[in-house]
Amino acid sequence: MEDASWVHFACHGVAKPFPMDSALILANDTRLTLGELSEMSLPHAQFAFLSACQTAKGHDEVPEHCAHLSVGMLACGYRSVIGTMWKISDEHAPFVADRVYEKMFEGGRPDYKRAAYALHDAVQALRKERGVSFATWLPFIHVGV
Structure with missing residues (x-):
């Protein structure tokens, strides 16, 4: 991640009452917590696609908190982040991702600044x-952004 400008996680996510414990669940049940992400040096960070359940949702025990993995990625230096507010379908998440990247790569040059428009088109x-x-x-x- 330290060398990449874009990251895509297609996995599970978990929200915790203490936001820094919220995590992406990777292979072999390895967890990449927001706390671990915040300690990384990510000088090239531009775009993160968190195609995982509940990456834009705080924990139910602290509904007033707006801290979650998607906002955490912004705090870690990513300028543009796509996340999810609740469970997503394994069937439909790739559909959305394909269309997002198709739009972001229009004209042959990838541009993270197209992410919001690309997501809008994909959802439509x-x-x-x-x-x-x-x-x-x-x-x-x-x-x-």
Whole structure:
């Protein structure tokens, strides 16, 4: 991560009452906590796609907190972050990601500043799919530039 400008996590996420303990759950149940992320030097950080459940949601025990993994990634230096407010579908998350990256790579040059527009277009496309409920497309959010 220290050498990369973009990161994409397709995994599970968990919100904890103390936000620095919130984590992305990686292979072999390894957890990458917000606390660990905050200690990293990320000089090239531009864009993070957190395609994991509840990466833009605080813990239920402290609903007044606005700290969560997506905002935490902003604090770590990422300028643009896509996260989710609740559970997402393994079927529909790749659909959204494909369309987000397609838009962000338009013209041959990737641009993290297109993330919000790209997510908007991806969600609009998902809404048009047959049998897709409100709860399927609504969890995706963008924070940052």
